[in-house]
Amino acid sequence: MLSCFSFLPSRFLNLIHNYLASNLFVFAIVCIFVRFLESFNTINIMQTIDKFNFAGKKAIVRVDFNVPLDENGKITDDTRIRGALPTLKKILADGGSLIIMSHMGKPKGKVNAKYSLSQIVDEVSNKLGVKVAFAPDCAKAADAAKALKPGEALLLENLRFYAEEEGKPVGIEKEDPAYEAAKKEMKAKQKDFAKTLASYADCYVNDAFGTAHRKHASTAVIADYFDTDNKMLGYLMEKEVQAVDNVLSNIKRPFVAIMGGSKVSSKIGIIENLLGKVDRLVLCGGMTYTFAKAHGGEIGNSIVELDKLDVALGVEELAKKNGVELVLGTDSVCCTDYDFASFSVKPGAKIEVFNSNNIPAEFEGLDAGPLSREKFAKAIEGAKTILWNGPAGCFECDEFTAGSRAIGDAIAKATAEGAFSLIGGGDSVACVNKFGLADKVSYISTGGGALLEAIEGKVLPGVAAIKGE
Ligand code: 3PG
Ligand code: MG
DSSP, X not given: OOGGGTTSOHHHHHHHHHHHHHHHXXXXXXXXXXXXXXXXXXXXXXXXXXXXXXXXXXXXXXXXXXXXBOTTXXXXXXXXXXXXXXXXXXXXXXXXXXXXXXXOSOOTTSOOGGGOGGGGHHHHHHHHXXXXXXXXXXXXXXXXXXXXXXXXXXXXXXXXXXXXXXXXXXXXXXXXXXXXXXXXXXXXXXXXXXXXXXXXXXXXXXXXXXXXTOOOTTTTGGGGGSOGGGEEEOHHHHHHHHHHHHHHHSOOSSEEEEXXXXXXXXXXXXXXXXXXXXXXEEEOGGGHHHHHHHTTOEETTOOOOGGGHXXXXXXXXXXXXXXXXXXXXXXXXXXXXXXXXXTEEOTXXXXXXXXXXXXXXXXXXXXXXXXXXXXXXXXXXXXXXXXXXXXXXXXXXXXXXXXXXXXXXXXXXXXXXXXEEEEXXXXXXXXXXXXXXXXXXXXXXXXXXXXXXXXXXXXXXXXXXXXXX
């Protein structure tokens, strides 16, 4: 085999020959061993998007294009679309063809024009730099997928127009004796649905970090229809998983988390978890009033979870036990008549600041007051690791942005002083973008619930499906 190099001294040739022979031998043994372990599912050699060549292949990519739209169907925050572009562009640049799939909103298995992805197809085309075709029925897109040529792209209609996507039976309550049978039937239909989606493509990429905490047809079940070499995480997924890993494995203190949002109940899991990790926890937004009420405060018309008063007190107790400084707002910007649908103050309505424990009956708290803002900013000052999820008020309306803005500004300042700041959740990301702070924070995640579950240390089904866990 080395005869063509006969001009080289034979001793030298022998040396090369022996080196290659022994290393090839070792290489072959390692390969056989790895295959052996793989066959027992002991380890799984994951495919990666970077090393995969999509030339001549059809790729079906799950993205999270669940982006906020205004009443005219215009995208108000495009973070999630921008986030998926590196993956989508790599596939097209390789000479692959692209089948893009996503959900939008919660249409619960029914076709609903309000949640149609046709509203975003032009914006996706603009960003991707190719005209993206649209398949109006995601489960009947075989011909459109087949017709795709290398470098072409197709966007499927909202996956959740089919109940099979979520795999939950609709129109039947859990308490109904027939529920279990309906669920079983739906699970079988979910597999067929996933199989149909899989049939459009040669390979599957999951780049929907925002939906990675859901075990749905397109985020998890579909992976069963591709072998290990032909399924992988996209660049965004890889980046997000890595960002969470970086925060959790290298927490620099003080670690300050800011949790907003309207309900204690939807955040209780992560709040309890964070109380085991952070030094300071700022709780703001609508949940302020459940805490105020738990202490016998007068909260007027403010949002409250009356059945969660004990949960609020439990959070305070746990914080004390763990030595975590719990920071709650003390005053609120309140309004007598706010329209949540159009994010506007109704004509003639009054806006005033009150103590959060003493809000008159006709007012509701809609933002953090000046004292609270100062308190929040002070809690964030000097932090070295920061996590922000959920706004401090109805930031969509200019009268009630100040609380979220104070938090955003304080995070930007701490970041400039060396903190690592991680922002997640559609509303907090929208705040950061609205206030022009996107390049003043360390990392903006496309995940809300997914990010929080990852931070809780839960295995995300969307990632596990690829890893074969
Ligand atoms: C989100 O915005 O939270 C994700 O797109 C997931 O959507 P879901 O919470 O409706 O499952
Ligand atoms: Mg959600």
